[in-house]
Amino acid sequence: MKRRKHLLTLLLLLPGTLLASPSDTLSAGAEISLLTCAPGDQLYSLFGHTAIRVRDPRGGMDIVFNYGTFDFRTRGFYLKFARGLLPYNLSRTTFSDFMAEYHYYQRGVREQTLLLSPDRRQRLWELLSENYRPENRTYLYNFLYDNCTTRARDIIDAALDHDVAWDAPRQDKNFWNLLDECLEISPWTRWGIHTILGVPANANAIKWEQMFLPDYLLRGLAYASHDGKPVALPPRALIDLPDSRPRTPWYLAPAFAFAVGTALLILILSLFRGRRLLAGVAAPLFIVTGITGCLLLFLGYFTLHPTTAPNANLLWASPVNLLVVPFLWRRRLPGVIRGYLFGYLAWLATYLVICPFIAPAALYSNAIIIVLMGFLVYRLRGGCPPRK
Numbered sequence: 001m002k003r004r005k006h007l008l009t010l011l012l013l014l015p016g017t018l019l020a021s022p023s024d025t026l027s028a029g030a031e032i033s034l035l036t037c038a039p040g041d042q043l044y045s046l047f048g049h050t051a052i053r054v055r056d057p058r059g060g061m062d063i064v065f066n067y068g069t070f071d072f073r074t075r076g077f078y079l080k081f082a083r084g085l086l087p088y089n090l091s092r093t094t095f096s097d098f099m100a101e102y103h104y105y106q107r108g109v110r111e112q113t114l115l116l117s118p119d120r121r122q123r124l125w126e127l128l129s130e131n132y133r134p135e136n137r138t139y140l141y142n143f144l145y146d147n148c149t150t151r152a153r154d155i156i157d158a159a160l161d162h163d164v165a166w167d168a169p170r171q172d173k174n175f176w177n178l179l180d181e182c183l184e185i186s187p188w189t190r191w192g193i194h195t196i197l198g199v200p201a202n203a204n205a206i207k208w209e210q211m212f213l214p215d216y217l218l219r220g221l222a223y224a225s226h227d228g229k230p231v232a233l234p235p236r237a238l239i240d241l242p243d244s245r246p247r248t249p250w251y252l253a254p255a256f257a258f259a260v261g262t263a264l265l266i267l268i269l270s271l272f273r274g275r276r277l278l279a280g281v282a283a284p285l286f287i288v289t290g291i292t293g294c295l296l297l298f299l300g301y302f303t304l305h306p307t308t309a310p311n312a313n314l315l316w317a318s319p320v321n322l323l324v325v326p327f328l329w330r331r332r333l334p335g336v337i338r339g340y341l342f343g344y345l346a347w348l349a350t351y352l353v354i355c356p357f358i359a360p361a362a363l364y365s366n367a368i369i370i371v372l373m374g375f376l377v378y379r380l381r382g383g384c385p386p387r388k
Helices: 002-018 077-083 095-104 118-132 148-159 175-182 187-196 214-223 254-271 275-301 321-327 335-358 360-380
Strands: 031-037 049-056 061-069 087-094 109-113 138-140 224-226 236-239
Touching: 031 118, 031 214, 049 095, 049 118, 049 148, 049 214, 061 095, 061 118, 061 148, 087 095, 087 118, 095 236, 109 214, 118 148, 148 214, 175 187, 187 254, 187 275, 214 224, 254 275, 254 360, 275 321, 275 360, 321 335, 335 360
Parallel strands: none
Antiparallel strands: 031 049, 031 109, 049 061, 061 087, 087 138, 109 236
């Protein structure tokens, strides 16, 4: 019985041993390559993915290092994710298992073989193996500055003594421009991200920073050189599939939905001027904008996210709106509330003036919200007295 138990344990451990020990020396026929995976239709996969493949025919090793692994069972998962404190891990899996997942989800995969000398290839293998040690494999994920793609970029750069010439043609793009390229199929996600991100996202990203996106690292490697020689072969498709992800129709996008909703509400409130109706329309909007403001404050000043503050959207998504809600049904608003509404109206006007300069990508959808909130504030302050 003990022999059987030991045999079963050995069989269970065998797949892990086939992944090779970190102390192994790669053979002359070994290859290391970058895998660039196409975007998926889920939020976490909209921007694509990057991994590193190590293949050594001497021992039949073919494994993938993946810096994009996290555990949903992490204690306080959602709070840690929101605060930028969620631990991500470097994981290893067989190349066949990795590819099977992308075949299943019908996502393309491209490979760039790295043109490394034997000693540089061994150096990269040792760095990956060192990173995979239990005490080293966990890191704090940051979407723009420290993610699965930047980790792959950094470790390749380190294996080449940080002496890589990243010579891809310059593109003047800020972080919003870069994100928008991945968010065309999901305009609601685009609106949410643009609302959450603050003024720092409007800064131009240098070539090094642009490589936080998988496609930009692929492009960067295509032009990269070391000691005058290319760092990688041209990419080849391992899974070549067209982008078949469903796209949100224009009539369901935020700008159109907000515009139609605003027009209908203004029409209704212009035709029927009862105070209760006005309060009934204003209350949920003040609640939503107030809660949004609390979220923006939290993300901007109580998390580790570096690009969420300052945020001009706090001018319209004011947390103070929540305090106004209990007074909306009164025939005459208290002086302090009327004073706040006057200031709020000024903030809304300020947003429309400054937004094109500090948050241009989010202007259109949020400008429609500004118009509606401004109309409501004007009516609530008695600018257009309700009918009896």
